Amino acid sequence: MKKTNQNIFSVLVAFLFLLGMLGCGFMLWQKTTKPNNISFKEEQKNEPKTNINTQIQEQAQEENNDTDETKLLKDILAMKTPQEKLNKKPSLNDTIIGPTAIRALKSLQSKIMDPQRFLNAGIKSESNGVCLYGPPGNGKTIAVESLGKDCGVPFFLCNGGDFSAKYKGVAPKKVRLLWQQLRKEAQEHGACILFVDEADDIFTDISQIGEASSDNAVVVNEFKTEMTSLDNDPKKPIFVLCATNHVDKLDKAIVSRLGIKIEIPNLDVDLRVKMLQLLVKFGAKVCPTVQSQFKEIAQRIEALKHNDLIKSARGCKNFVNDVKIYALETHNRETATVEDFNVILNRLFEEDATQDAKIQKAQKEEEKESIESLRKQKRINELVYPPTPQQPQDDPFFKTLEGLKPE
Numbered sequence: 001m002k003k004t005n006q007n008i009f010s011v012l013v014a015f016l017f018l019l020g021m022l023g024c025g026f027m028l029w030q031k032t033t034k035p036n037n038i039s040f041k042e043e044q045k046n047e048p049k050t051n052i053n054t055q056i057q058e059q060a061q062e063e064n065n066d067t068d069e070t071k072l073l074k075d076i077l078a079m080k081t082p083q084e085k086l087n088k089k090p091s092l093n094d095t096i097i098g099p100t101a102i103r104a105l106k107s108l109q110s111k112i113m114d115p116q117r118f119l120n121a122g123i124k125s126e127s128n129g130v131c132l133y134g135p136p137g138n139g140k141t142i143a144v145e146s147l148g149k150d151c152g153v154p155f156f157l158c159n160g161g162d163f164s165a166k167y168k169g170v171a172p173k174k175v176r177l178l179w180q181q182l183r184k185e186a187q188e189h190g191a192c193i194l195f196v197d198e199a200d201d202i203f204t205d206i207s208q209i210g211e212a213s214s215d216n217a218v219v220v221n222e223f224k225t226e227m228t229s230l231d232n233d234p235k236k237p238i239f240v241l242c243a244t245n246h247v248d249k250l251d252k253a254i255v256s257r258l259g260i261k262i263e264i265p266n267l268d269v270d271l272r273v274k275m276l277q278l279l280v281k282f283g284a285k286v287c288p289t290v291q292s293q294f295k296e297i298a299q300r301i302e303a304l305k306h307n308d309l310i311k312s313a314r315g316c317k318n319f320v321n322d323v324k325i326y327a328l329e330t331h332n333r334e335t336a337t338v339e340d341f342n343v344i345l346n347r348l349f350e351e352d353a354t355q356d357a358k359i360q361k362a363q364k365e366e367e368k369e370s371i372e373s374l375r376k377q378k379r380i381n382e383l384v385y386p387p388t389p390q391q392p393q394d395d396p397f398f399k400t401l402e403g404l405k406p407e
Contacts, residue, residue, distance in 0.1 A: 069173075076178050077181070080155070080156050080185075081148070081157050083149075083152065089148075090146055091146055092109065092143070092146045092149075092150050095143045096267065096274050096278060097138070098265070101132070101143065101263075104130070104260060105130070105143060108130055108260070109147060109151055111239075112237075115190070115234070116235060124234060128238065128240065129239060129240040129241060129242070131243075131258045131260070132241070133244050133262070133263055133264070134264035134265050134266075135308065136312065137312035137313060137315060138312045138313050139314075140264050144243060145195075153189050153193055154185040154186075156193065158178070158196055159197045159198050159202070160201025165215070168215065171222075172222040175219060175222040175223060175226060179226040179238075186233065186237065186238050187233065191239065192238045194238060195243075196240065196242040196243075197243050198244065200249040202216075202219060203250045203251050203254040204216050204220065204249060204250075204251065205249055205250060205252065206220055220254065224257065227240060240257075240258060266308060267312065267316060269302050272298035272316055273294045276294045279316075285324070285336065287335055287338070289337070290336060293338060297345070300345055304349070304352050306359070310348065322344050323340050323341050324340075
């Protein structure tokens, strides 16, 4: 019995010893791995700080790049249109914009090519600019580019996107650098042209824009300052031309500085005939019979009521393209015939009739609603303000009886 108790005691002692050894081993393992965990957590804490610092540095670098004068000057030089590209445009005499606009641009061309002659004659204008306005697609842009081709002076083209900047102060700085480059070009070549296309995106009327568009107002004011700057040399002038579909949205002070306003309306019948002839001249294949009927085709287009787009120069070009596509796809002909033109014209008149029917239906519904509204209002008025009983002497019947009484 004693021996059995001794064995149990020995086993218990051995078990406690092993348990103690395991405890010591676990404590040593925890002490060994704890610093590594701390350092890993510290790395996790430091990592976002490193990323934030990197983002700040990248943002600062991006801002420096956007405001860097060398980069801005590079953007400005990209606005200059090479003369080789302008030479591909038609001459001013070949543009279909009407005789009034041609005369005005021809007069400006004389002034651009020989400004000294006007100065010697005592003709000094405070404004060296033109604003071309009218419906879209009538050749405003091509007319100015043709003028640039015929004059042969440096030609800069810009639009609203050229002066949109992420950081405040960049856009007006870009305008100042642009004018510095324009003056430099004018001194070297005798004159210079700046063409602002879609001018309502840049020369927005300041009175119509709010605080959210304060950057636009700064750009407009900077242009006004530069256009009348004393640094501009009358002997080496800078001519500003702009084109817009919304002349009413332009800043009034800018328009007054431009001086001349030229409207480029939709084509009339005679100009549309010239446009068709010009398209044939530049490669549109049509049979001789069609060419003899250009006047009739132009008159039929003019008779359309609800399709103003086709009455523009661009619309006329698209119309001829539709005729050529129909001839090629339907009859496998490269040369369009009178039949092809009539098919497309008939389609246009069908669309016009459909649009006319929709408008008439809408007008009738509007008139019906208006009459019903008046009836409702009349019933309401009768309930609120009932009519006064009619006096016997006011009744037409009694008045007739009074007239029948013997004298």
